[in-house]
Amino acid sequence: MSRTSARAPDTAAGERVLILSAGVGAGHNSAAAAVQQACTARADVAEVQVLDVLQVSSVLYRALLAKGYFVLVEGLPWLVEWGYDVSNPPFRRRGPIDPWTRVNAGPVxxxxxxxxPTAIVCTHFLPAQLLASLLLRGVVDARTAVVTTDYDFQGLWLSSAFHALFVAREEGRVELLALGLPPxxxxxxxxxxxxxxxxxQVRDASEPPMLLISAGATGGDYALAVVRQTMHMRSAFRATVVCGNNDRLRHRIEQLVAPAGDRYRVLGFTAEMPQLLHRADLFVGKPGGLSASECMAAGLPMVLVNPIPGQEVRNGDYLMEQGAAVRCNSTATIGWKIDEVLREPGRLPRMRAAAQRTGRPDAAADVLSGLLGGPLRPLVVTRAAQRTVLAASEQRFVATDLTGPSALVRLVDRATGSTIALLQAEELGDLxxxxxxxxxxxxxRRGRAPAWPRWEERRLLRAILRGDDALPVRGVGPETPFHTLP
Structure with missing residues (x-):
């Protein structure tokens, strides 16, 4: 494949930002739309485009990834949790993308x-893995960002080449530094x-508390049980129920709450969600990464129900740790749990304050600033370094504590001070x-690597030299603990 550009991107006419997502659930595309919105607020962005990579893939590939996932969520949740845990170790997969994915990646x-593009933002790990392959093969030169969409970091998001990695919370950053990634x-x-x-914020203290009960974009049937339980509550309240695209669910809930008069307002899919978040006192629903982030930015505490095993359970753990949420593990106690929150003096204000502390409403703008103001050369993680990171993780070691030939070291660009490669000490000795x-x-220097078997070295040089023939660098050893790095 040919190169799309050489040396530094041509940004004289402004940045050209491409945002790659994958429509597995609504969250990844919502994050992409948020970054797109942030682009429009920047004078240095000339053009922005969003592409859902599944929409240009084959029908079968799209169905298996997008629809198959939710079939498993509904029917085999234990398998979803197992898959999350199996794919969680960092760099478990180190080879090239599989042939089927490569075929479907052609249109992308x-x-x-x-x-x-001069910059590419990935809000799903599928395009992130593809972009790593393209960077290493010299197909693209654009700055590339990987943006995670859940509070807990999953190793599946780690790729072998990127310019910047943006995570949801500081603990995720500390985890990645412990794995050896440069700060x-x-x-x-x-x-x-x-x-x-x-x-x-338009909450009216003189009115009964407002519950916002969400069935999610696809309209999960669990919302029917939630609404039924709220009808047994002793506390005064009003409720807005959002059923998403599930018209059947909406009709069932409308019939259920008809005897309650005007206490309940039942909606299908609505564009009013931002307004509803700012009017509500308590959100009742699943802790998806985007839903939770929107609630936190609005200072809206959450009652968590029916989380998807894996990422949503861990999202919920974080929100509860911050004091911004409670979780209902039994359908039979949902009404009682909400009652407990509403009846305990001062509890709802404390949860609201915790949500406000947790919220990051400027995340999209911060992602763009970090990427467009960051290094031009990508970070390359060699396969040997990936083996070190994986082995240390599986053995419950902190990778930055390792010594010897397999210890992690960094190559730093002399001119900019940015880290351009993570490799093993033995590899640095060879260089x-x-x-x-x-x-x-x-x-x-370009062309200095032996033809064979130094193909890994050739990939490294091709990615970080870009259009240059030579690059002065220095090696930095593993002697600096990760928690003291700037």
């Missing part, structure tokens, strides 16, 4: 070439959500034999 690669390539920004600058300069530094 064509779209990238047509758009000629100049990882930032805790929060999860990108759309901003509503004209909205202000020093071929690229050592009289000053004691290394000067990486």
């Amino acid at each position: 690669v064509s779209a990238i070439k047509r758009f000629r 100049d390539r990882v930032a805790a920004t929060g999860i990108p959500i759309a901003t509503q600058p004209d909205l202000v 020093q034999k071929r690229y050592a300069a009289p000053t004691g530094d290394l000067v990486l």
